[in-house]
Amino acid sequence: MEQKWLEIHISVPAAAVDLVCHELAALGSTGVQVFERKLDTFVVPDPEADAPDTYPLQAYFAATEDQAELAQRISEALAPLHAAFPGNWSDPRMVPVAGDDWAEGWKQHFPVFRVGGLVVRPSWEEVTPASGEVLVTLDPGMAFGTGTHGTTRLCLEVLVETLAAQENAPRVLDVGTGSGILAIAAAVLGAAQVVACDIDEEACRVAAENAAANGVADAIEITVRPLEELGSGFDIVLANILAEENVRLAAELVARLTSGGTLILSGILQEKEALVRKGFAPFALAGPQVSYRDEWVCLTYRRVG
Numbered sequence: 061m062e063q064k065w066l067e068i069h070i071s072v073p074a075a076a077v078d079l080v081c082h083e084l085a086a087l088g089s090t091g092v093q094v095f096e097r098k099l100d101t102f103v104v105p106d107p108e109a110d111a112p113d114t115y116p117l118q119a120y121f122a123a124t125e126d127q128a129e130l131a132q133r134i135s136e137a138l139a140p141l142h143a144a145f146p147g148n149w150s151d152p153r154m155v156p157v158a159g160d161d162w163a164e165g166w167k168q169h170f171p172v173f174r175v176g177g178l179v180v181r182p183s184w185e186e187v188t189p190a191s192g193e194v195l196v197t198l199d200p201g202m203a204f205g206t207g208t209h210g211t212t213r214l215c216l217e218v219l220v221e222t223l224a225a226q227e228n229a230p231r232v233l234d235v236g237t238g239s240g241i242l243a244i245a246a247a248v249l250g251a252a253q254v255v256a257c258d259i260d261e262e263a264c265r266v267a268a269e270n271a272a273a274n275g276v277a278d279a280i281e282i283t284v285r286p287l288e289e290l291g292s293g294f295d296i297v298l299a300n301i302l303a304e305e306n307v308r309l310a311a312e313l314v315a316r317l318t319s320g321g322t323l324i325l326s327g328i329l330q331e332k333e334a335l336v337r338k339g340f341a342p343f344a345l346a347g348p349q350v351s352y353r354d355e356w357v358c359l360t361y362r363r364v365g
């Protein structure tokens with residue numbers, strides 16, 4: 061059968077996952093999947109790949125790519141990350157995939173999932189929501205956030221719970237919106253206004269497409285403007301960005317909250333929990349409420365000052 065796609069298989073340290081996805085997307089990958097380590101069907105060439113801090117990824121490229129040239133570009137793009145994130149890296153492995161295999165192999169990793177009354181589905185899955193359920197449709201694009209990653213799931217769980225407890229429709233700020241999944245979830249669940257920012261223009265473009273596909277484009281302002289330019293008075297602030305980035309932005313994140321507002325921080329490896337707690341300790345915050353998934357932690361604070 062004619063080859064239609066090239067899969068790149070690579071295992072990378074957990075802390076580097078987000079940045080590797082970003083680099084592969086920038087190189088032209090039409091989608092990157094991050095697998096749970098225990099996925100038995102994933103063949104990882106590196107015997108170290110089962111180490112607790114390592115994730116297997118699969119990136120998809122058009123088969124028209126010159127394989128040798130693509131391998132070279134990937135090596136060059138990831139070299140700085142090797143230096144910044146020491147750990148178990150496997151060499152990228154190229155796997156040409158025939159059309160039919162691609163179609164099924166790709167789709168089986170984006171299952172429909174539910175968080176509270178929220179149902180997240182890829183566009184090819186038909187779902188009839190039960191009474192009281194709200195549907196979000198997301199296609200895997202080049203931006204992070206299909207909902208299958210532990211950090212996204214943690215944020216969604218806390219977001220759904222926090223929205224349900226609000227007396228009035230809240231204003232929500234989503235810092236590092238990626239695919240827009242959290243902002244879209246907030247909008248469909250009744251937020252009065254959502255502002256979603258990302259430093260990556262491509263992420264903003266994908267988020268805007270996803271917002272339009274869910275009929276909430278008018279409810280979400282999507283912007284590349286930096287956090288410090290985004291005003292204040294938000295009842296809920298979400299930041300699913302790396303631990304160090306959360307700490308760096310701590311004062312700016314807290315300043316955007318109303319008194320009594322909820323701050324939901326994720327993208328934090330469990331080994332970095334103490335670092336983030338320390339970074340937010342100087343502020344007038346109650347909490348955190350803590351939730352865990354895989355290696356990740358989500359810290360939820362309430363502004364008291």
Ligand SMILES: C[S@@+](CC[C@H](N)C(=O)[O-])C[C@H]1O[C@@H](n2cnc3c(N)ncnc32)[C@H](O)[C@@H]1O
Pocket residue numbers: 078203204205206207211212215235236237238239240241242257258259260263287300301302305309327
């Ligand atoms: C882990 S992804 C989260 C995507 C989505 N919010 C989710 O929960 O699945 C992190 C996103 O934050 C963006 N990002 C990283 N640092 C940022 C910053 N300082 N300000 C805004 N966006 C940032 C990245 O470009 C990336 O799209």
